[in-house]
Amino acid sequence: MKVLVLGAGQLARMMALAGAPLNISISAYDVNNDAIVHPLTQQNLGKGLANAIADADVVTAEFEHIPLPVLAQCQQSGKFFPGETAIKAGGDRRLEKQLLDSAGVRSASYHIINNEADFTAAISKLGLPLVFKSALAGYDGKGQWRLKQAEQAAALWQDISAFLAADSKQAIVAEQFIPFQREVSLIGARNSKGEVQVYPLTENHHVNGVLSVSLAVAGNEQLQQQAQQMFTAVANQLNYVGVLAIEFFDVNGELLVNEIAPRVHNSGHWTQQGADVCQFEQHLRAVCGLPLGSTALLRPSLMVNILGEDTVPEQILALPGLHLHWYGKSKRAGRKMGHINLSATDNAQLKQRFEQLIALLPEAAFPELAQMAARLN
Numbered sequence: 009m010k011v012l013v014l015g016a017g018q019l020a021r022m023m024a025l026a027g028a029p030l031n032i033s034i035s036a037y038d039v040n041n042d043a044i045v046h047p048l049t050q051q052n053l054g055k056g057l058a059n060a061i062a063d064a065d066v067v068t069a070e071f072e073h074i075p076l077p078v079l080a081q082c083q084q085s086g087k088f089f090p091g092e093t094a095i096k097a098g099g100d101r102r103l104e105k106q107l108l109d110s111a112g113v114r115s116a117s118y119h120i121i122n123n124e125a126d127f128t129a130a131i132s133k134l135g136l137p138l139v140f141k142s143a144l145a146g147y148d149g150k151g152q153w154r155l156k157q158a159e160q161a162a163a164l165w166q167d168i169s170a171f172l173a174a175d176s177k178q179a180i181v182a183e184q185f186i187p188f189q190r191e192v193s194l195i196g197a198r199n200s201k202g203e204v205q206v207y208p209l210t211e212n213h214h215v216n217g218v219l220s221v222s223l224a225v226a227g228n229e230q231l232q233q234q235a236q237q238m239f240t241a242v243a244n245q246l247n248y249v250g251v252l253a254i255e256f257f258d259v260n261g262e263l264l265v266n267e268i269a270p271r272v273h274n275s276g277h278w279t280q281q282g283a284d285v286c287q288f289e290q291h292l293r294a295v296c297g298l299p300l301g302s303t304a305l306l307r308p309s310l311m312v313n314i315l316g317e318d319t320v321p322e323q324i325l326a327l328p329g330l331h332l333h334w335y336g337k338s339k340r341a342g343r344k345m346g347h348i349n350l351s352a353t354d355n356a357q358l359k360q361r362f363e364q365l366i367a368l369l370p371e372a373a374f375p376e377l378a379q380m381a382a383r384l385n
C-alpha cells in the first residue's frame with residue numbers, strides 16, 4: 009500500500025516507521041514548500057502533489073492547518089481519510105464548536121467574535137474569566153488571550169482588533185475559563201465499518217502551554233466510559249475513518265471537550281511502547297481498510313517531550329523500559345525535537361524509573377518533571 013500524508017513532520021515520520029513492517033510505504037507532502045518528500049530523510053521526491061495523489065492508494069493528514077484548495081484536491085480523489093470535513097473541523101475552532109454541539113458533547117460555553125459588538129456581547133453573555141482563541145492556526149497555546157478583570161477589557165480589545173484586522177479570514181472564539189483539575193485526552197480509531205477502538209485515557213501536563221508529559225491512566229472505568237461515549241459521538245458525527253484525538257478538561261470527574269485533533273496526537277506517543285498496537289500503525293490500519301488492532305495497555309507508561317534540545321545525556325538509554333525517539337529536526341528554541349517513552353511492570357516501578365530519569369536530565373531543559381513524578385502512585 010502507498011499512503012500520502014499531508015504534512016512532513018514527526019507524525020508522518022512515525023507513521024512511516026510504523027507502516028514499514030506492514031509493507032505500507034509513506035510519502036509526505038511538505039505544505040510550506042509545496043514538495044513531496046521522503047518522511048525520514050526529507051529528500052525531495054521530485055513530483056508534484058497531483059502526481060503524488062494519483063500514485064497513492066490512500067491520502068491522509070498529520071496536521072490540520074492545510075490550505076483549503078489542497079484539501080479539496082485530496083477530497084476529489086475519493087481516497088482521502090479522514091477527509092476534508094474532519095480536517096477542517098480540526099483547523100477552525102468555529103467549525104469545531106459546531107461539530108461538538110451537533111454531536112451533543114459538552115464543551116466550554118462560547119461566543120464567536122468578529123467585531124467589537126461581539127466582544128462586548130461575549131463578556132456579558134459568558135462572564136469572566138474568559139479565554140480568547142484565534143479561530144484559525146492555533147497550536148501549542150499560540151493565538152490565545154486571557155481576560156480576568158473587566159478593567160483590562162479595553163486594552164485586550166486593542167490587541168484582538170489589531171489581530172482581526174491583519175487577517176480577514178480570522179475570527180476569535182471566546183470561551184468560558186474552565187477551572188479543571190487536570191487535562192486528559194483520548195486517542196482512538198474508527199474504521200469505515202464504524203468500529204471504534206480507543207486507548208486508555210492519557211493524563212497530560214503542560215508547561216507554558218506546551219505538552220510536557222503524558223501518562224497513560226488505566227483503571228478509571230467511569231471516566232474512560234464517559235470519554236469513549238463522547239469520542240464515539242464525535243467520530244460518528246464525522247463518519248470518521250482513522251485515528252482521532254480528543255482533549256478534555258476533567259472537572260470533578262465530569263469531562264468537557266477542550267478540542268479535537270483529526271490525526272495521531274502527541275499525547276498518544278506512549279502507545280509506541282505501552283500499547284499492543286501503537287497509534288501510528290492503528291491510523292494506517294484504519295485508513296488502509298485493514299482490521300483495527302488491540303489498543304490494550306501492555307504496561308504502565310509515560311512520555312516526556314524533548315523541547316528545544318538536540319541532545320540528552322546518553323546514560324538515560326541505560327535505564328530499563330526507556331526508549332528515545334528523535335525526529336531528525338534542526339534545533340530551535342521550544343521546538344518539539346523528540347520524546348522519551350518510559351514503561352515499567354507496575355506503577356511503583358514506573359515512578360521509580362521516572363525519578364531516575366529526572367535525576368539524569370538537565371532541569372532547565374526539562375522543568376517541572378519532579379512535580380509530575382510526585383503525582384504518580
Ligand code: ATP
Nearest residue numbers: 116139146147148149150183184185186217219267
Ligand atoms: P495544543 O496545540 O497544545 O493542543 P492549542 O493551541 O490547540 O494547544 P488549546 O488546547 O485550546 O490550544 O489550549 C491550550 C491550553 O490552554 C489547554 O491545554 C489548557 O491548559 C488551556 N485552556 C484552553 N482553553 C481553556 C479554557 N476554556 N479554560 C481553561 N483553560 C484553557
Ligand code: MG
Nearest residue numbers: 148255266267
Ligand atoms: Mg490543545
